[in-house]
Amino acid sequence: MTYWDKFVRRKTREKFKDQVDEEVLSSVLGEEKSSADTSFDYRYTCWLWIGVIMTNAQFLYRVFYLLCSACGVFISPFFYAFHLIDVVLSFPMLKAILQSVTHNLQQLILTIMMMLVVVYLYAVLAFNFFRKFYVQEGEDGEEPDRKCHNMLTCFIYHFYAGVRAGGGIGDELEPPYGDELEYPRMFYDISFFLFVIIILLAIMQGLIIDAFGELRDQQESATEKLESSCFICDIGKETFDRMPRGFEIHVTKEHNFANYLFFLQHLVNKDETEYTGQETYVREKYDNRDWDFFPVGECFVKQYEDQLLQS
Template identity: 30%
Template sequence: MPLSGLLWMAILISIAMMLLLPRPHGLRAFIAASILRLIYSLGLQPTLTLLGTANVCNKILFLVSFVGNRGTFTRGCHALLTELDFLYHVFYLFVCAGALLTHELLYSLLLFDLVYREETLLNVIKSVTRNGRSIVLTAILALILAYLFSIVGFLFFRDDFVLPIDRPHGHIPLHDAAARVAYPTDTCSSAAESCSTPSSTARYRSQFLHDDPSSMTEGLERSCDTLLMCIITVLNQGLRNGGGVGDVLRQPSKDEPLFTARVIYDLLFFFVVIIIVLNLIFGVIIDTFADLRSEKQKKEEILKTTCFICGLERDKFDNKTVSFEEHITQEHNMWHYLYFIVLVRVKDPTEYTGPESYVAQMIKEHNLEWFPRMRAMSLMSGEGEAEQNEVRGLQEKLEGTMRLISQLSTQLTDLREKMTEQRTQRERLGLLRSPVPPHPYTSRLPTV
C-alpha cells in the first residue's frame, strides 16, 4: 500500500508539472510514473505486452506520416528503398513486432536508438566508418604480418607454441568444478561405479597424456603442429596480448641454440604488429573522432556568432541600434523563414501574393537568391543615415573649397590686370627714353 500511494502521488505530481510547466520533462515524468503504476497493478509481462502493442501502433503511424511528409510515395519505390531514415524506422518496427510476438529480450536492440538520436555517439560510429578504407587496409597489413610471423613460427619455433588449456569435465558437479577443473582427481563418477575401475575422467586423462603424442604435460597443448593452427594461435593470442605472441609461448633457456632468434622474433612481433600496426588503426580512429568533434564545435561556433539567414557576423552589430540577439530572434529568425516555406508549399498557388509567387518559384528552382545575403534592414537604415551625414559633410567642405577657389580666381584676375598695366607703363617709358635713329638720306648730305 505505501508503494501504491507513492506511485499515485508521482502520477499526480507529474500531471501538475505538465499543467504548470508545459515542458517535455513533465511528460516524461508522467510516462515513467504511469509505467511503474502499470507494472505494480498488472505485472511485468502484461505491461510489456501492452507497451509493445502501443509501440508497434505508434511506429506504424509514424512511418505513414514520415513517408507522407517526405513525399516518398510520389517519388517511387526506388526513393523509398534508398531512404536511410525510412529503412531505419522499418527495422525499428520489425524489432518491436518481433519482440511482441517472440521474446521480450529483442527489445534490448532498441537501445541503439540512443546512438541514432545522440550526435556524440553517432560521431563515435562515424569515426570508424568515415575512414573505413584506411582502417581495413591497415587491418589487412596486420593480417599479412601475422601470416608471415606464423610461417616463421611454424618453421623454427613449432615446439614453443605450447599453451595451457582447461578441458571440460562433464562428470564433475557444478560446486566442485572450480576446484577440480585445473587438476581433476581420479574419483569415481557415481556410487554404482567401482572405485577399482578408472573413472571416465581418469581414462580421458590417460588417453590425453599417453596416447596423444602432441601432449606434453597435463593442462598443456601444442598449438602449432600445422600452419593453420599457427595462424589461428598468432591471431588469437598474439593480437590480444599486450606483449604480443611472446607472452603465451614457452619461455626458452639462454642455452638453447635458437634463443637469440626467439628474442628477435618476439621483439619484432611486439614492435611491428602491436606498437606500429595496431596503433596506426587506433590513431586513425582517434584522429577521425577528433576531426568530427572539431567540426561539430566549429559548426556550433558559427551558429552562435553568425546569422543563419544573412550570414552577418556578430561584430557587424557592435555599436548599432539593434544587437545581434535581437537580429536573429526578430529580423532574421530562421524558424520564421521555415514557416514561410511551409506556407508557400501548402498554400494554393492561385492565392499567392507577389512575394509568395517569387519565393515559390525560387524554391522550385532550388535558388537561394531570395535570402538577404549579407544584408539587414537595421544595418541598411543605420548605414543610410551615416552616408547622409557623410554626404552633408562633403557638401559643406565642397562649398568652402568653391569659395576659396572663387577668391583665388578674383585675386588672380586682379594680379593679371596689375601685371598688364605695369607692362604697358614699362613699354611707354622705354619708347620715350630710346634715341631717334638717323635718317638714311640725311647721312649722305655733304658737309659745308
C-alpha cells in the same frame, strides 16, 4: 523527369505544404497543378524501395529496432537490450563516437588489411622455424594441443591470441630459455610486439581518436558559427541585437536559408528563355559554382541602420 527529381519534389511538397501555398509551391518546383500524374509507376516504386529506402540508414535502423521488439515479444526479453542503442543515438556527442569509427573507414580497413598481412608473415615464420613452441602437452595421456600444425590454424592463432595479448604472441607461448632457438625466438617475439601491438594497433586507435576530435571540432565550429552570425550575409549577431527585430527574426524571416534553396530550385526548373535579368545573373553564377550572388556583408537592416535605431 528523372526518378531522383521526382523523389525530391515529392519530399519537398510534403515538407512545406503547410507553410507555402500550393500554387506557389508548384511554380517553384516547376510543376503544373493540373498535370498531376496519379497513375501507378511500378518502376519508380522499385527504384524508391531499392535505391533510396533500402539504402537509408535511418530506415534500416528502424527496421532493426522493430525486429528486436518482435523478437523480445515472441522469443526472449533479452532482445530488448538492443533498444539501449537508441540512448546513444539520442545524444550528439555519443553519436559522434560512433561516426568516428566510420569517418576514416577506408584508412581503417587498409590498416586492418596491412595487419593481416604482417600477422600472416609472422605465422609463416612460426610454421617453418618455431612450430615446436606451439605444442602444449596434454594432461593424463591426452594428445598434445597443437596450435601451429598447419598454416590455417597457425594464422588464426596468431591473429586471435597474438593481437589480443598485451605483449604480443610471446605471452601465449612457452619461454625459449635454454633452447637452441632462444635468441631467434626472442627477436621474433619482440619484433611482433613492436610492429603489431605498438605500431599497427596504435595507428588504428589514432585514426579513431583523430576522427572523433575532428568531428567534434567541426560540430562545435558549425554550431558556434550559426549562433554568432547569419549564414547568408555573415553579419555578426551583435549587429542585429542592436536593432528592434533582433537576430532570430533576421535568420528566420529576412535571410532564411530555405528561401534561397527554393529560389535556386525555381531557377533550375524554369525555362531559361523566361529568365529576368537578375535570374540570368544568379543562374550563371550558380552553374559556375560562384557564390558571389549571396549578399555577404549586406542586408536591408544594415542599410537602414540609422533610421531603425532612431525609431
